[in-house]
Amino acid sequence: MKKLTALTGTASAAALALALSGCVANNPAGGDALEVTITDDGCAVSAATASAGPITFALSNEGTQLNEFEILADDKLRIVGEKENIAPGQSVSYIASLPAGDYFTECKLNMVGEGIGTAAFTVSGEGGGVSAxxxxxxxxxxxxxxxxxxxxxxxxxxxxxxxxxxxxxxxxxxxxxxxxxxxxxxxxxxxxxxxxxxxxxxxxxxxxxxxxxxxxxxxxxxxxxxxxxxxxxxxxxxxxxxxxxxxxxxxxxxxxxxxxxxxxxxxxxxxxxxxxxxxxxxxxxxxxxxxxxxxxxxxxxxxxxxxxxxxxxxxxxxxxxxxxxxxxxxxxxxxxxxxxxxxxxxxxxxxxxxxxxxxxxxxxxxxxxxxxxxxxxxxxxxxxxxxxxxxxxxx
CATH class of the missing domain: 1.20.1420.20 (M75 peptidase, HXXE motif)
Known part of the structure; x- marks a missing residue:
């Protein structure tokens, strides 16, 4: 069952201000993508923190079934980013533009049911500036x-x-x-x-x-x-x-x-x-x-x-x-x-x-x-x- 994606209100407005072509990925390890290892019973993100702005997640499904990666707001109900239909053996890159705040990451086997490997994820900072x-x-x-x-x-x-x-x-x-x-x-x-x-x-x-x-x-x-x-x-x-x-x-x-x-x-x-x-x-x-x-x-x-x-x-x-x-x-x-x-x-x-x-x-x-x-x-x-x-x- 889908949870509520945060498309409305101030959070998405802040994300929009960051998600422009003048920005670069503000991830740990010198800007490298965060690696997400997906299995049938796990969802491991290589870091629990990142800087505000566009964040690249390198998703790899090492399991045996279709899966989905989700980023949840701090209430664990609203989805602020998701990548569906990740097939077994598939590696795919996904970008989410996130303002500073507390989030959770998780995966969803076959894209239904309860989340798997739910973990806290923190975003901090102001993000990059953009031109008029x-x-x-x-x-x-x-x-x-x-x-x-x-x-x-x-x-x-x-x-x-x-x-x-x-x-x-x-x-x-x-x-x-x-x-x-x-x-x-x-x-x-x-x-x-x-x-x-x-x-x-x-x-x-x-x-x-x-x-x-x-x-x-x-x-x-x-x-x-x-x-x-x-x-x-x-x-x-x-x-x-x-x-x-x-x-x-x-x-x-x-x-x-x-x-x-x-x-x-x-x-x-x-x-x-x-x-x-x-x-x-x-x-x-x-x-x-x-x-x-x-x-x-x-x-x-x-x-x-x-x-x-x-x-x-x-x-x-x-x-x-x-x-x-x-x-x-x-x-x-x-x-x-x-x-x-x-x-x-x-x-x-x-x-x-x-x-x-x-x-x-x-x-x-x-x-x-x-x-x-x-x-x-x-x-x-x-x-x-x-x-x-x-x-x-x-x-």
Whole structure:
């Protein structure tokens, strides 16, 4: 279950002021990245302290299962940074921009359940200064992306209301038509939705994840199971449908209220890491076909995740270019890879006209899509380093 990510209030505002291209990684050992050794039952960080500003964590999953690295606020409830989908044997770099304060680090096996290896982590100091031009560019990127988040959530509310109304009234044909399209607004800004406590589990958890985390199976995918009932499953009665529909409406409305709160904001690192995270979503649950296991409408989610990643990337692209020749080269490659991936997806439909069902794809076609994701994931993984002015090796 997701804890609350600190996207709002003064802490994130302080982090934003530090997360600019004029900063360098203020880590121990002469600026080297902090090494995080992840196992199935441990989460060891090489140092318990760091200086305020962008902090690079070199994550290495030496375990046998998928894992997640989290940085928690001092209440151990709010997530202030996370890197999901770290596969066994994978080593990946992750940057979090942190103001001075007390935190905790931990890992989460299979990205569900209780944290593992929870340890205190202290950040001190003022962080690096930034130029007026850097601050202006960052402020503009944040303002634009916050507007995009609000726009998507604003469209999500009525789209979900229309979907749940059809489902509540027993118009299953209409509800099936609306299921995939209602979800697109959510999928485009999924990392933001995941930030708010248990809202994402309530809205979008799949049945195996809910079972593993010991929470009720509700939201989109529970309704999906009713609409595309598998053999041996008895769909909900009228009262059950009303409860599920009302719950989804209420949770989506809560997301709207949180996003439209006066103090809602994101950091520059949230934007670039969000682009990376959305692509990770495609590379894990979407590409395997497990996201929409009853309806097989995975390609709608796939496209929405890619679009959301493209928007997040677009909001920080100019900052990456301004970093110099390497930034120009990186953004040129990312642009090319996005274009290629979108061309692959266009072979199977569009959000406007609909896609083929995921089960209609051949093994070769799925592999081609997977290869397209991997081709984009490699340069995109360097985006946060470039935007924040932190070398990828943390030096």
């Amino acid at each position: 031009a850097d601050q202006e560019a960052s402020d503009q990127a944040v303002a634009n992306y916050v507007s995009y988040i609000k726009d998507q959530v604003g469209e999500l509310v009525p789209a979900v209301a229309e979907f749940t109304s059809a489902y509540r009234e027993g118009d299953d044909d209409r509800a099936r038509e609306l299921f995939a399209t209602a979800r697109t607004h959510y999928e485009r800004i999924e990392p933001t939705a995941e930030a708010f406590g248990d809202l994402d589990p309530k809205i979008d958890f799949r049945e195996p994840m809910a079972s593993e985390d010991g929470i009720a199976f509700t939201g989109f995918h529970r309704i999906e199971k009713d609409l595309w009932a598998p053999d041996g499953f008895t769909p909900s009665d009228d009262a059950g449908r009303a409860e599920l529909a009302d719950g989804l409406d209420a949770n989506v409305q809560e997301l709207y209220d949180l996003v439209y709160a006066d103090d809602f904001t994101v950091s520059l690192a949230d934007i670039s890491n969000g682009a990376i995270g959305l692509l990770d979503e495609v590379a894990t649950s979407k590409i395997t076909g497990e996201e929409d296991e009853f309806s097989h409408t995975d390609l709608w989610d796939f496209q929405a995740n890619v679009e959301g990643a493209s928007v997040a990337y677009g909001n920080v692209k100019d900052i990456a270019i301004a970093s110099g020749a390497e930034g120009e080269e990186l953004t040129a490659e990312i642009d090319e890879r996005f274009e290629q991936l979108n061309a692959l997806l266009a072979q199977y439909g569009s959000l406007e006209d609909g896609f083929v069902l995921y089960t209609d794809l051949s093994t070769e076609q799925v592999k081609e899509l997977s290869d397209g994701i991997n081709a984009l994931a490699e340069p995109l993984s360097q985006l946060t380093h470039t935007v924040l002015g932190v070398p990828a090796d943390g030096e």
